[in-house]
Amino acid sequence: MTKSVVLVSLVIIVNACLWGFTILMVAHTLKGTGAYQEIQNILGAGAGMSTVIIGGGLGGVVQALRVKKQDPDAG
Numbered sequence: 001m002t003k004s005v006v007l008v009s010l011v012i013i014v015n016a017c018l019w020g021f022t023i024l025m026v027a028h029t030l031k032g033t034g035a036y037q038e039i040q041n042i043l044g045a046g047a048g049m050s051t052v053i054i055g056g057g058l059g060g061v062v063q064a065l066r067v068k069k070q071d072p073d074a075g
């Protein structure tokens with residue numbers, strides 16, 4: 001496997017783990033209460049972090065691949 005395939009796979013796995021953690025935290029918060037405000041904050045933070053990880057992570061990978069294609073001696 002190439003380095004870029006491993007990196008993209010890693011970004012996707014990290015994002016999935018983040019959402020798994022978010023779901024667990026929502027379940028923990030829901031246990032015995034109806035605390036919508038707390039749940040809304042947890043899900044909002046998870047969505048924001050997911051956007052940063054996927055948007056920034058994969059954007060960085062694509063940029064690195066473009067640079068590498070243009071200059072094969074760069075890395």
